Amino acid sequence: MVVNRFTILKGEAMAESDDEPGPTSSHPGASADAAPATPAAPLGPAAPLGPAAPLGPSTRTPAPTLVVRGLVKHFGPVVALARAELEVRPGEIHALVGENGAGKSTLVKLLAGVYQPTAGQMLLDGAPLEPRTPADARDAGVAVIYQEPTLFPDLSVAENVFMGRLLTGRGGLVSRKAMRERTRELLATLGVEIDPDRPALGLSIADQQLVEIVKAVSLDAKLLVMDEPTAALSGVEVDRLFAVARQLRDRGAAVVFISHRFDEIFALSDRITVMRDGEHVSTQDTAATDTATIVRQMVGRAVDTMFPRTERTPGAVVLEVQGLTRAGTFEGVDLHVRAGEILGIAGLVGSGRSEVVRAVFGIDRYDSGTVRVDGRVLAQDGPEQAMRHGLALVPEDRRRQGLHTDLSVARNVALTLRRRLSRGGILTSGAEYRVAHEWAATLQVKARDLDAVAGTLSGGNQQKVVLAKWLSTTPRVLLIDEPTRGIDVGTKAEVHRLLDRLAGDGVAVVMISSELPEVLGMSDRVLVMHEGRVTAVLDRADADPETVMSAATGTVRSAVA
Amino acid sequence: MTRVLRRRETSIALALVILVVVATTANDAFLLSSDGFRDLLLAPSLLVLLAVGQAAVIITRNVDLSVSSTLGLVAFATGSMFVSSPGLSVPVVMLLGILLGAALGAVNGGLVTSARVPSLVITLGTLYAYRGITVIWAGTDRISAGDMPRSFLAIGTERVLGIPVVALVALVVVVGAGVYLGYARTGREFYAIGSEPVAARLCGLPVGRRVFFAFVLSGTLAGLAGVLFAARYATVASNAGTGLELQAVAAAVIGGVAIFGGSGTVAGAALGAVLLATIDRALPILGIPDFWQQAVVGVLIIGAIVLDRVLAVRTARRLRSTGVAEAVRPLPAARVTGGVP
Numbered sequence: 001m002v003v004n005r006f007t008i009l010k011g012e013a014m015a016e017s018d019d020e021p022g023p024t025s026s027h028p029g030a031s032a033d034a035a036p037a038t039p040a041a042p043l044g045p046a047a048p049l050g051p052a053a054p055l056g057p058s059t060r061t062p063a064p065t066l067v068v069r070g071l072v073k074h075f076g077p078v079v080a081l082a083r084a085e086l087e088v089r090p091g092e093i094h095a096l097v098g099e100n101g102a103g104k105s106t107l108v109k110l111l112a113g114v115y116q117p118t119a120g121q122m123l124l125d126g127a128p129l130e131p132r133t134p135a136d137a138r139d140a141g142v143a144v145i146y147q148e149p150t151l152f153p154d155l156s157v158a159e160n161v162f163m164g165r166l167l168t169g170r171g172g173l174v175s176r177k178a179m180r181e182r183t184r185e186l187l188a189t190l191g192v193e194i195d196p197d198r199p200a201l202g203l204s205i206a207d208q209q210l211v212e213i214v215k216a217v218s219l220d221a222k223l224l225v226m227d228e229p230t231a232a233l234s235g236v237e238v239d240r241l242f243a244v245a246r247q248l249r250d251r252g253a254a255v256v257f258i259s260h261r262f263d264e265i266f267a268l269s270d271r272i273t274v275m276r277d278g279e280h281v282s283t284q285d286t287a288a289t290d291t292a293t294i295v296r297q298m299v300g301r302a303v304d305t306m307f308p309r310t311e312r313t314p315g316a317v318v319l320e321v322q323g324l325t326r327a328g329t330f331e332g333v334d335l336h337v338r339a340g341e342i343l344g345i346a347g348l349v350g351s352g353r354s355e356v357v358r359a360v361f362g363i364d365r366y367d368s369g370t371v372r373v374d375g376r377v378l379a380q381d382g383p384e385q386a387m388r389h390g391l392a393l394v395p396e397d398r399r400r401q402g403l404h405t406d407l408s409v410a411r412n413v414a415l416t417l418r419r420r421l422s423r424g425g426i427l428t429s430g431a432e433y434r435v436a437h438e439w440a441a442t443l444q445v446k447a448r449d450l451d452a453v454a455g456t457l458s459g460g461n462q463q464k465v466v467l468a469k470w471l472s473t474t475p476r477v478l479l480i481d482e483p484t485r486g487i488d489v490g491t492k493a494e495v496h497r498l499l500d501r502l503a504g505d506g507v508a509v510v511m512i513s514s515e516l517p518e519v520l521g522m523s524d525r526v527l528v529m530h531e532g533r534v535t536a537v538l539d540r541a542d543a544d545p546e547t548v549m550s551a552a553t554g555t556v557r558s559a560v561a
Numbered sequence: 562m563t564r565v566l567r568r569r570e571t572s573i574a575l576a577l578v579i580l581v582v583v584a585t586t587a588n589d590a591f592l593l594s595s596d597g598f599r600d601l602l603l604a605p606s607l608l609v610l611l612a613v614g615q616a617a618v619i620i621t622r623n624v625d626l627s628v629s630s631t632l633g634l635v636a637f638a639t640g641s642m643f644v645s646s647p648g649l650s651v652p653v654v655m656l657l658g659i660l661l662g663a664a665l666g667a668v669n670g671g672l673v674t675s676a677r678v679p680s681l682v683i684t685l686g687t688l689y690a691y692r693g694i695t696v697i698w699a700g701t702d703r704i705s706a707g708d709m710p711r712s713f714l715a716i717g718t719e720r721v722l723g724i725p726v727v728a729l730v731a732l733v734v735v736v737g738a739g740v741y742l743g744y745a746r747t748g749r750e751f752y753a754i755g756s757e758p759v760a761a762r763l764c765g766l767p768v769g770r771r772v773f774f775a776f777v778l779s780g781t782l783a784g785l786a787g788v789l790f791a792a793r794y795a796t797v798a799s800n801a802g803t804g805l806e807l808q809a810v811a812a813a814v815i816g817g818v819a820i821f822g823g824s825g826t827v828a829g830a831a832l833g834a835v836l837l838a839t840i841d842r843a844l845p846i847l848g849i850p851d852f853w854q855q856a857v858v859g860v861l862i863i864g865a866i867v868l869d870r871v872l873a874v875r876t877a878r879r880l881r882s883t884g885v886a887e888a889v890r891p892l893p894a895a896r897v898t899g900g901v902p
């Protein structure tokens with residue numbers, strides 16, 4: 001089923017809306033463990049973990065596969081991890097959650113041997129785990145899916161999967177055939193069709209992510225760590241990934257799963273560890289807790305996850321698209337958005353949503369159709385032209401398309417404003433800082449300071465910088481693709497408030513989102529796409545999860561409004 | 562992908578054939594005389610050796626500008642060894658010469674991997690430094706035919722089945738390096754490193770070691786070229802090989818090795834070298850003045866790069882239509898952030 005991504009942000013809702021085994025109906029191993037658990041036995045920092053101090057009296061608890069004790073990591077003056085604790089048992093899926101910049105990815109990279117800890121200890125099956133390189137970690141039995149993509153665009157998918165341990169055949173030479181076949185099998189277990197011989201160049205983010213997953217799964221490791229593996233996937237693929245993760249767990253692997261999506265966390269995990277500011281906050285059984293508790297522990301306060309909505313009356317049509325077509329990608333797309341209106345675009349990954357907005361913004365070409373801004377035709381003349389007419393696009397693949405990883409945060413934010421901020425051609429750093437400071441504060445960017453190199457920020461904070469960069473241009477039409485991908489709960493609410501405020505100020509907003517609650521909560525109208533075509537346009541009142549889902553999966557072709 | 566690459570190699574081979582045919586029509590001595598045929602194979606041989614090493618280095622997203630100076634220093638050292646120690650046998654001297662090249666390559670590799678300074682800068686430095694050593698050592702002296710044993714000089718002129726030995730050596734190197742980069746585990750890792758250095762680290766590839774080895778390989782081949790230079794030209798002055806470094810880079814680029822690493826083949830680079838050397842010989846025969854030759858090479862390089870770009874965009878578009886559309890790969894400006902040249 002396709003439902004996962006589209007369920008409500010509450011763990012409890014899962015059991016009813018999902019016919020996959022939810023968090024309560026379960027697999028034998030975990031329920032046996034969960035049953036006798038002392039209620040939510042939270043492991044405060046005061047109770048160090050490890051074989052020396054086993055959890056509770058239960059003798060059935062197997063010896064943990066991974067133990068992390070008092071792990072500290074400094075990057076110069078930055079304390080990324082202050083005192084991390086983590087314990088993962090064999091046959092367990094363990095969710096690791098925390099705000100952007102809480103230190104999750106840093107912990108992952110220490111496990112993977114990318115960085116070396118400043119202090120603390122890691123044990124794998126009771127033996128010290130001290131990888132000096134990612135190869136050491138892999139040899140020890142740790143497989144990692146990193147938050148950032150690690151594919152080689154020039155190499156084939158099969159070579160990507162096996163890089164670092166390419167399969168060899170006769171005479172010790174690399175056997176492309178063996179790798180191709182093995183990759184095909186692995187892809188088949190995920191139910192994905194990607195040609196193993198094609199280069200990774202040009203794969204969609206979702207497919208890239210799937211290749212990463214195949215790569216990690218192919219290691220058949222004792223410990224599999226997945227750092228936000230689902231950020232770019234749609235419901236179907238998420239379900240397949242979950243199936244694979246459960247298989248691995250049932251075979252006795254220990255799985256660490258990082259995500260900012262609570263529906264996923266509650267659907268998949270057996271236990272949850274919360275981190276805040278590089279420190280361990282709590283570890284508890286998933287069955288014995290709920291979203292609100294976890295959020296409070298993550299953020300340190302209660303977060304209002306209600307979608308903000310100020311009443312507004314949409315003005316004149318600002319952006320109008322008619323019959324937009326690009327062969328093989330999208331066909332006959334009509335849409336319009338008014339000033340002060342939020343148009344949500346729903347659909348599965350691959351339905352052509354992102355491609356349409358990219359074409360509108362002038363990044364990709366289209367074969368036929370027209371784009372009008374304020375009634376005047378916008379020629380196909382590249383993004384510069386679109387920007388001159390007041391359009392802005394926050395792209396989906398922000399790290400690659402939006403962020404200059406080697407420039408400072410301030411420079412990144414001010415980049416799109418160069419002309420406006422400069423006096424006689426000279427960009428004053430004072431002006432740059434003022435803007436950057438304002439936006440960094442609004443979006444709660446967690447960085448040492450505005451001079452920090454953007455590449456050293458946590459994944460979610462990089463997303464925020466790109467958001468700030470485009471929002472600060474005060475566009476008249478904002479095209480925004482997955483506004484809250486990879487962003488933690490606290491900031492998510494902030495982004496929603498911001499979008500609402502922009503619409504209130506008369507900006508026309510086109511928002512693509514794979515999170516149904518977001519689409520339904522934020523939009524004045526919802527446009528649904530399936531396989532490159534618009535299958536429904538719904539008013540806020542008519543947009544309910546079932547209607548949108550059936551239009552997105554193409555099961556019902558409702559009349560286009 | 563291989564299909565596209567293969568197309569590049571075939572197109573160069575085709576250009577080569579056309580050039581030879583045209584030049585032969587203008588003057589049939591170009592190919593049909595015994596000397597003409599020999600020169601066709603002999604003239605590009607040393608450049609082929611340099612281009613193969615250069616290709617290996619460029620594939621890892623680095624560049625080795627010092628090869629011409631390595632060639633010069635090794636050529637002079639080889640001659641000097643014959644002068645100073647007549648007791649050494651020819652194979653021993655040749656081996657020592659090649660080892661000197663490897664050592665000079667190791668210096669490059671060591672500096673690039675440990676200093677974290679772009680290889681462009683490091684090898685620009687050693688380009689001057691190695692040449693400087695040669696100049697100090699040689700002064701105005703030159704090694705001439707009389708200083709070297711006849712059996713050594715014979716290597717430069719001898720033929721087997723009508724094919725010059727030097728050309729055979731180059732061919733063996735091309736095949737060997739081609740198999741290594743195309744089919745050896747560690748060779749494939751060169752491509753991964755050049756394609757995305759950060760990902761290579763995260764995959765656990767020993768990036769430093771591979772890059773180091775690429776420079777040693779380049780130095781070794783430049784050393785081999787230096788030894789063969791001494792044998793073939795029979796005179797070595799302190800300026801031997803000057804300017805070949807850019808020709809080697811040009812050969813690799815024309816042959817389809819992406820300047821930002823990650824793709825291209827040794828065979829392509831070798832064909833590029835043959836094309837360059839043949840153009841050098843053919844243009845005078847076609848009555849094209851000297852100064853135009855440089856321009857032709859320039860046009861070829863730019864043409865090759867433009868072709869690359871067009872093909873890349875096309876490939877991306879084709880690949881996109883098979884999956885969900887995504888961005889065309891970021892332009893080199895964006896890719897260079899993590900890399901070297």
Ligand SMILES: Nc1ncnc2c1ncn2[C@@H]1O[C@H](COP(=O)(O)OP(=O)(O)OP(=O)(O)O)[C@@H](O)[C@H]1O
Nearest residue numbers: 075080100101102103104105106456457458459460
């Ligand atoms: N190489 C580095 N140099 C300097 N600081 C770093 C580096 N890597 C991470 N940090 C800092 O360490 C902190 C923790 O980052 P980390 O990437 O672990 O967060 P995270 O929990 O994964 O967040 P997200 O949910 O956004 O992915 C951040 O403040 C980040 O800026």
Ligand SMILES: [Mg+2]
Nearest residue numbers: 105147458459
């Ligand atoms: Mg992270």
